[in-house]
Every structure is written in structure tokens, then in C-alpha cells.
Amino acid sequence: MKGSNTKDQIIAEASKLFLDEGYEMISMRKIATKVGCSPTNLYRHFQNKEDILLVLLERGYSVFLSYIQQAIDQNKELEFRIKLKQALKSYVNFGLENKEYYQLMFIRNFEHFDRVVIGESDRMKGFNLLANLIQEGMEKGLVKGDIEVISQSLWGLIHGITSLLITFKNSFHWTNEQSLIDFHVDTYLKGLLK
Amino acid sequence: MKGSNTKDQIIAEASKLFLDEGYEMISMRKIATKVGCSPTNLYRHFQNKEDILLVLLERGYSVFLSYIQQAIDQNKELEFRIKLKQALKSYVNFGLENKEYYQLMFIRNFEHFDRVVIGESDRMKGFNLLANLIQEGMEKGLVKGDIEVISQSLWGLIHGITSLLITFKNSFHWTNEQSLIDFHVDTYLKGLLK
Amino acid sequence: MKGSNTKDQIIAEASKLFLDEGYEMISMRKIATKVGCSPTNLYRHFQNKEDILLVLLERGYSVFLSYIQQAIDQNKELEFRIKLKQALKSYVNFGLENKEYYQLMFIRNFEHFDRVVIGESDRMKGFNLLANLIQEGMEKGLVKGDIEVISQSLWGLIHGITSLLITFKNSFHWTNEQSLIDFHVDTYLKGLLK
């Protein structure tokens, strides 16, 4: 009828496997076995292994952007501090709710794959949404400093907590996730704003 | 000193290769070629490929701890804020000056390798040095809150900026590194400290 | 006429591909892509890949025989030397004007394909037309010697120049084709005929 079911299955299994064991450790055979089809059949749906990753990344970026955009849209009319905080939390939540995507998009670096560079601009789009917010804060006199420095620092702030929670999710004793994130963002914003 | 020269060469070449192309992409043959010896010879010095990584991680943790410890020792007598800031900056500098180690220790996750778990306690030691500092700040009344939450947030803060600078060192236009780090830490500490 | 258009297209594309890259290098998928249909569809028109080759060879032999026969018919009443020369030139021209067929029929050897043996008798028919001519020459007292030896030598003569011109058409600097062939045949016939 609509999209092939197998293709979706492949994406689902591949993203799980890629996160759990790493892209290079996963063979087409392993994916096929999980999906329950022949390795050959994977090539009906994707040009090659890299192509699976590419499609995965594209989906990831699209979901990512919708997270950020939605947070900004929903809090349009609210106070700047709240709007900014919600956007930052949205970023972290995207990561925690989509660990596979986050890892592939922001922790691993696939730029040596030529075709993956496409994704770069998508990563940029998300970054720019953040930068625009900061710009707004500066215009309102709530934020001071170099907009590039501030944006990059903010990215570091939220990437740090997100990636740690993903990478060491099992090997470190984390306090309650949401309080940690709240504290993290609040503390930084207390220093940044006004 | 003691260890053979070849062994050091192997570690040097392996760590470069592991960072540049990823642990899984590097074969024993590639390492041997770089070192200029036979693949077989690697096995005289290391049990297997995983063992090279293990030794590498051990060295990395040792260097890492010395960075943090030194920062704390050197600023023992200074104001708490400065001491803390220097410790945090030390962490970041360790990463930037030892990108290979940092990536293997904090960005990649090798916990599926049984023997690597040993390293966990070393990572913990570094974390505890930080936590002790916070403890000191709390005792002095300069910091308030849950010590675990604060330590983890602080780790997120500095891991974020460090890992971004390493992972996307070529594919993102960064502002001046040191000013960025200064701003990053200062802003957060402004919010954290009394 | 009768056969579907697709079947002709398949034969046309397949023979080009087989010559350019070799029978083994060409996959059903490549043929299908060139034709612009699905690989599956090839099997509606041919039993399998070998069958495509077989049909191709059959067509080739039929064209081949018509070349030789026509040369003989058209020069029936002329002097023997001219008749023979025209027949020989016809052979060469068949090759040069049908390089794909010539290569498959006379340069490659597909006798390990059971079904291809059928073609053998066709190759024989062409050979026999030549032998008959020689027979005629012997009866007229113009040619002397063992008819088998002469026929085989003649075949070698024209096969040599034809196959070289086809196989090394790009990698050797040939003089003018037709003068070369004329010289080739004339020189030999000068030695052969009375």
C-alpha cells in the first residue's frame, strides 16, 4: 500500500544496533537477521550500508528540528527566560528520547562519509534557531556579549549533559534526570541573563 | 626507561589512528605498517587489539588525573572560585591537548569490552576530585544544593564544550577556543557561586 | 513482425554489452537497466542468461551465412580467383561489420555451454562453403594440395586479420583497413593459386 514495511523495519533495527554496538560493528548480516530477511534484501531498500545511515540521519535531523521548532513556537508569547529554557530543555529531551539519533548526529562524527555532509546544514539549522533566540535576548537587553560565543557556549552546556546521560547511561549513577537538567540549565541561565 | 621502544611506538601510532579513523576501522596490520613492523610483532607487546586500547586508556586516565590533580595542587591556597575555575579549565585543556585520549575515554564508550571496566574507577577518581572541590565550596558556604547534582552538572558543563571542540573540530566554525572556554565557565560559575 | 519489440531490444543491448565488457561481466540487471525494464521481465523473453547468448549466436550464424552465401552467389560467373577473393573478403567484412557477433562466434569459445554446441554445425556450414570453393578450384586445376589443409589455412588467414582488427581495435595503430585486407588476401592467393 504505502511505504514498504520492510524498509521501516530495517531503519528501526539498524538504528538500535548502530547505537548499541556502533556503526562499524554492525554488519548487513546482523541487520538482516534482526529484521528477519536475507542480507540481499537490504539492498533492495538501500543502496548500501552507508545509505542506511544516511536515511537514518535525515530522519533524525528532521525530528530534531521539529523538537526545537515546536518548543519555540509553543512558548512564543512567554517571557524570554522561559522561552530560552524551554528550547534548551527541548534539545536535551530530543536527545534523551531519541538516544540512537542523538548519538549518530552529535556524538559520532560521520563527516568522512561524503554524502553525510548534507546533514551538516541540518545540524546548522538547529544551531541557528538557538542563535536567533539569543539575538532576540540581546535586542531586549537581557543578554550581553558576543552572540557567537554565547551560542556556542550554550550548545556546549546542553550537549554536555545530554551526551553524558546517553554515553554513560549504564555505567554511572545519575541523579534524577529532570532535576539535573533543570539545575543545569537554571544555573547557567542565572549567570547569563541580566 | 623500562618498556621497549617498540611498545611506545605502537601506542603512539595506535592512539593517533584510533582517533583519526575510529577504533573499529583500524586493523592490526595498519598499526604495524605505521610502526614499521610486522603484524605478528604487535602480539609480542600486546595480547590482542583490545589490549592495545586498554593500555592506551590506562595511560590516558593517568595523564588525566595528573592534569586535574596538578591544577588543584597549584591553586591550593587561592580563592575557591579561582581554584574551581582552574580545575575545570584543566579538564578542558586535558581534552584539547590529548584529543585521542579524551575521545577514547569520554566520548566513545567501550564498556562492552569486559576488561575496560577497570578504567571506570579511574574515570571516577577524576570525578571525585571535582566533587571534593564542591564539597569544600559547600563547607565554605559558597555553594548550595545537592552535591551529586552539582558535580554532575559541572561535568556536563565542561564535557560539553570539550567534546564539541574535539568532535567537530573541522566541521564547525569555532570562535577563539580559550575565550569561549573562559566565557563558558565564568557564566556558569556566576550562576553557581553565591 | 512476430517477436515482441522488447525481445529485440534485449538482444540489441545484450550483444553490445557482451562485446564491450564480456559475457561474464554483464549481469541480467545491467541488461534490464539498458533496456529499461525490470530484470524479471528478461525471463519472460528468455529462459536465462545463457539463452540470450544462444539466441544471439543463432542470429549471428544466420547473418554470417548470408554474408558468405551472397558473396558466392553474386560472383558465380566470375573468374575463380575473384570469386574466392570476394568470399574471403566477405568473411572479413562480416566480422568488421558485426564485431559483437564475430567475437562471440569465433573469438570467444562457449563450448562449455552445452546448448551452444548446436551452433557448431552452423560454423561448419560457413566453413564448408569455403571448402566447396576450394574443391571447385582444384577441379579446375587452379589449386593443388590437401583440401582440408588448404581450407583450414585459408580460415586461419582471414580469421587472423579479422580477429586482430576486432580485439585490438583501440590499442594498436592499424593502417587502412581495406588496403590491409586486400594486401593480406592478395599476397596469400598469389602463393596459393597456380
Place this chain on the structure above:
Amino acid sequence: MKGSNTKDQIIAEASKLFLDEGYEMISMRKIATKVGCSPTNLYRHFQNKEDILLVLLERGYSVFLSYIQQAIDQNKELEFRIKLKQALKSYVNFGLENKEYYQLMFIRNFEHFDRVVIGESDRMKGFNLLANLIQEGMEKGLVKGDIEVISQSLWGLIHGITSLLITFKNSFHWTNEQSLIDFHVDTYLKGLLK
């Protein structure tokens, strides 16, 4: 001690297989099986499949040149006609005594393999030895015409009989090989000389 025995074995088995079934039909596995070693081991001795072919061709060209050169050297002082005939027969004999080499060098065309082009110049060397002989004949007034045309025609003469005897060795009833070759060359030379 001297050269690895396995390498020679590989070359021996590969050349047989390449002739019998064709380069493309032969897999590394098949070669390894014949040799009695693992497929992997082939890669210790050759970079890849193409490299086996390349080494084979190089050996072939070297043997080929020695055949021709020897014939010329040995008959240096003899009458031109005999010298030329011996050179031509040498060419044919090289083919018949080294069918695998001849097929790979003169019947198949591997020029789409970049590295094989090297061989081109070697093929040229053999051709030039022939051309030089003709040149000598022309200087002695025994041969008349365009030297290029004559050389190419001569090549066609001997390639034709050689390649037919190799390609259709089993599927055609040949008269006695040596008488056929003698007749073939003699007839042509009768037309060519004086």
C-alpha cells in the same frame, strides 16, 4: 630458500584455470582450492586477482620474446626466407606450447585493466622484431610494399592459425598441426617474397 613455492603453484594453477574457463569465471576460492591453500593466503602472494593476471602476463611476454628472439638469433646467418619462416613458426609454436599465455596475451583483451597496459609495450616489442625482419628483407630487395601493411598482414597470418588451433582445439577436426603451419606460412611467403 629461493622463491616461495606457493607463489609458483598459484601461478601454475591460475594460468590453467584462466585458460580453461576464462578469467572472470575463476574465483580466488577456486584457485585456492586447486593450490590447496586458503583463499586468504593468495593475498599474501598477490595484491588481488588482477595482480595474479598481471604477473602471469609479464611472465608470458617474457617467454614470448625469448621464443622470437631465439629464432632470430639461431638463424642469423641463414637465407632470409628461412630466417623469416623460422621466426613466424616460432610465434606459432610459442602459442601452441603456451596456450594459456597466448590466450591471455593475444586472444583476450585486458586493456580495460589499467595496470595491464604495461604489457602493451611488450606485445609491441615482439611485433617490432618481426617488423625489423621485414625491413631487412626490403633492404635486400626481397620484399616490396609498405612495411606497416606487410608486418600487420604477417601478424594476422600467424595469429589466425595460432588462435584457431587454440580456441577450437577440441571442437574442430584439425589436420596435422605442423604440416598445416608449414603450408600456411609457405603459401603466404611464396606470394610475398621476390
Place this chain on the structure above:
DNA sequence: TATGAATGAGTATTCATTCAT
């Protein structure tokens, strides 16, 4: 301290072909 020879298991990928529609 080092290496050349070797291998079993694995890699991504392509093959000719079939089947249900």
C-alpha cells in the same frame, strides 16, 4: 626480538533466478 606463512571467520556487495501479483 622479530618475522613469513598461513588460516577461519567475517566484511560489503552482486549474482541469476523465482514467485506472487
Place this chain on the structure above:
DNA sequence: AATGAATGAATACTCATTCAT
């Protein structure tokens, strides 16, 4: 008359590793 989905078997090649020397 044609196709999309699928596959088992094969392809060239690379892997980490071992063993005899």
C-alpha cells in the same frame, strides 16, 4: 506483458590471530 519483493549462493577481499622459525 510486466513488476516488486525476495533469496541462496557466490564474489573479491580483510580481519584478528597463530605457529614455526
